[in-house]
Amino acid sequence: MKWEKICCGIMWTVVAAIALWLLPGCAAGQSLPDDPLVFRQGVAQDYAYLTQGEKTYVPYCPMEQELLGECIGYCDHPGDDSGEPFRTYLYTLKGYPGDQWIVEVLDQNCSEGMILREESVTKIPEGLSSEYEWNRS
Numbered sequence: 630m631k632w633e634k635i636c637c638g639i640m641w642t643v644v645a646a647i648a649l650w651l652l653p654g655c656a657a658g659q660s661l662p663d664d665p666l667v668f669r670q671g672v673a674q675d676y677a678y679l680t681q682g683e684k685t686y687v688p689y690c691p692m693e694q695e696l697l698g699e700c701i702g703y704c705d706h707p708g709d710d711s712g713e714p715f716r717t718y719l720y721t722l723k724g725y726p727g728d729q730w731i732v733e734v735l736d737q738n739c740s741e742g743m744i745l746r747e748e749s750v751t752k753i754p755e756g757l758s759s760e761y762e763w764n765r766s
Contacts, residue, residue: 661718666702668719675763678745679704679719684728685748689759692732692742698723704733725754 668679668686679686681702698721708714722730722744729750734742744757746764 661700661703665700666719668702668704670704670706676761678748679731679733686731686745687748687764688761689730689744689746689764690757691760692734692744694739696723696744697732697734697739697742698725698727701727701731722754730754 666681668681671678671680671685676688678688700718700720702719704717704719706715706717718734720732720734721727722732729747731745732742733745736742746753
């Protein structure tokens with residue numbers, strides 16, 4: 630009986646480890662690079678934006694998971710409506726330079742996020758269109 634409990638425990642540990650290893654996307658992919666970029670949040674009249682150095686990134690459209698590139702940094706937000714601080718992770722937009730387009734991931738499963746464009750960028754990737762009238766080039 631004792632041997633069966635040990636084997637069962639080992640089996641479940643192995644199954645859990647394999648499941649975590651196979652998890653696609655963000656939960657496993659949110660490991661930051663050795664020197665992550667740190668973004669800061671700002672708030673305009675109609676929207677929140679992110680800054681990193683001299684660059685300002687404005688919301689463009691909801692993210693599509695298949696466009697998620699590599700994790701490049703994070704943004705620590707002071708708090709949501711409940712006042713709890715939280716962290717979002719920033720990724721490149723697959724196939725585009727990170728100094729022009731980034732993706733902010735809002736949850737650990739990468740099911741929610743926003744594509745942001747650097748405010749001076751005018752060349753829009755094919756298939757993307759802004760939901761915000763003020764942000765249409």
